[in-house]
Amino acid sequence: MTDPYDILGVARDAGEEQIKAAYRKRAKAAHPDSGGDTDAFSRLQKAYELLLDPVRRKVFDDTGYDVELTDAVDLQALVAIEKLITEMVLDEREPGTFDPVAKMRAALLEEIRKAHFSKSELERHSNRIGLHLDRLGKRPGKDVVGHMLRARIKAIATAISETEAKIGASERACDMLDGYLYVMDEPGDEAEPAPDIEWDDAPKVRSAAQ
Structure with missing residues (x-):
């Protein structure tokens, strides 16, 4: 997974203005019209768009993945896991x-x-x-x-x-x-079922008339 923070050279807590400034600075050198690499400039644009989108940025920060920047193998792996999550x-x-x-x-x-x-x-x-x-x-x-x-x-x-x-x-x-640990119930952790009440044995309430 390509890290958009590394591509733009900003900290993970960078604000919008810092991201824009970093993009402008790198775009000048990376633009194909200035002799830059087309693929590198494309990655720079995608990283910029990701970090300016609060939803995509939050998903990336939480999971480390983004559809636009994830390589094909990672995408296939995510699809496989998504199927297993459904199951x-x-x-x-x-x-x-x-x-x-x-x-x-x-x-x-x-x-x-x-x-x-x-x-x-x-x-x-x-x-x-x-x-x-x-x-x-x-x-x-x-x-x-x-x-x-x-x-x-x-x-x-x-x-x-x-x-x-x-x-x-x-x-x-x-x-x-890797690294996930799932906490299993210990034997005997199951809640005890409520005892069945036989209505004939239940306490009888005296009426007000008695």
Whole structure:
């Protein structure tokens, strides 16, 4: 995650005027018309916009993330965690009777395991197709079979890249969950249920007439 405070060179408690002054100073040197780098100037603008937006700034200060400045892997990791948060919210079990953070970590580790297995299977298929191609004599004229096999290898390579991205995002999500400690109920902390009252045994109230 790129830090907007570092980009602008201001303190984390900088006020609006300080942020504007820092932006004007850096924008002169960073602007492409002055020989600056286009990407660097774009990051400078995004950092400036973030820190002037009180809502986005508060979210960044609280979480360390902002959609405009977060890299693709972090965004995918945040999406994965958001899905797990939804599952946590919908879980009907009483808070304290299970560890939702541990459950999220376990789900991410299972996704990583499945993705690694899928990647190894894809690589195995690609290698097998490659061996077929090595043994396949090129047909004079149009090489339909060879073309289709090479296209299949290319498609598998794309799938492998997507699987690697998924692994990276899940691993990053696990990193984001590091450091959280969830307090579980101790055995016996559950509230004692109220005893059932048999109405026949309940104290009888004398009427005013008695």
